Amino acid sequence: MEYHRQHFAACTARTGGRTGGQNGGVTPQPKTCRLWWAAPADASPALLDLLDPAEQQRHARFRLRADRDRYLVAHALARLAVARETGCGPAEVSFTLRCRACERRTEPRPRAEPHGKPVPDGAAAGLEISYSHSGERVLLALARGVALGADVERISAERDTDGLADYCLTPAERRDLERVPAERRTEGFFGYWARKEALLKATGDGISGGLAEVGVSGPFDTAAVVAWDSARAPEHAWLTDLDAGPGYRAALAALSAHPLAIETRDAAELLAPYGPKAAPGRC
Template sequence: MSPDIPRVRAGECHVWFADAVHVPPLLELLDDRERARHDAFVRASDRALYLTAHALARQLVAAQLGVRPTEVRYVQECRHCDRPEPHGKPRVAGADLELSWSHSGGRVAVALSLAGPVGVDIEEVAGEGKVADLSAAVLSAVERTELERLPAAERARGFIRYWARKEAVLKATGDGLMVEPSLLTVSAPDAPAALLEWRERAEPHLPVRLHDLDAGDGYRAAVAVLGTRCPVARHEAGYGGDGTLRHPRRGVTTSARC
């Protein structure tokens, strides 16, 4: 294992953040399907986000398994349909390691877990217009009331906090946006992260351990782990021009509220 990539131990979750880059050597880490998806993006910024997230995930998983990044294999499972093409929540083939990734704006996040199924989401803070457009579809009645209580200048950040928490939960359970986010109620933006209610569904899964994460200025992020309470270690990484993962820094370790 690379000395720069700490091992994820039993009962732990690690979340890595990085700025998106488009370094040609990273393309060599992707498989044929990933490269085709990368090439299909029209905007250079989207190609950079996709490349960084997938290359970083392969490097992190490879370091945990003691293999080369090109040897990492994924399987994808969808809870809601049986379409033959691979889609849905990714899992590492032949390993207990759980995986999730996300990207937004110019940042990516990759979560690895040996504590249970994991979902991570990072979101760039949007303007007030986006909040007005999406609140009714995304937030529960309780959440809309809480958001209205915030000063107008704080509502965009509050909404994105809600959105990142919900996406993290739905990624962890494997439901994704096949489930309406408004069915979930999470804690208020200024309160510790927690899933409070999931309407129209009894306890559907292991307990949800939800954490807010520092994703950098202008971003909000959250990670959800299903199962027992677990520590979450935050890491920040960057890339050199040759595609080398450089200067990883370990941040504060936190534990989730029940």
């Protein structure tokens, strides 16, 4: 559901949170967002050749194989999807990492490695991507001409969700979560988190942009942005939940005044040419 910063309250009263276009109320043709779902088990040694040197170094620093595999599949899949979209080879795909928080700093802040939102450049300029991984899920979103954010979260009762709620939820969200039946409260928390992180990925701020500054609808209600308490809030934002299967919550956000048309693609088609699953210890 869309968020409009300046006229949100009035638009909600008239249209239930949705507004028409500026050409006589006719909504323009929606932009398309393509989604790919994959799994850490799709990792293979051949995929490593698709990563640039900085990504290969980062991949090697992960201590656990599961973390290495999630990272490898997400980053390789991004290059393959962008290459398919632009008609070039994966080796020709490059990304510039941009962190809005760092760009706003008046004094340089040392950082051990490049970080931020991956922005396709070169032949892929104009495309937008966002990837996320958690547990057995790897998610990639791709669109043209609209900023995206995607997030998937494994629902884990091992996390200190009570402590995290104080950090990332608004007072209204905490009250709503307390009203959720106890057996669904953990899932509700991760529903909030996935929505908020997707929105902050779309802006390029990431979670440092302030999870508690963004207010969204109840975790089991239709996804919507209901408040954004920041001078940096975008003019428009659209938000929807994604079905990641049992045990997961996922969301997609776009800085758009209108919904996106979502197409789900087969990640196996892109990954299969790069060989069978790796033997233990290879990736």
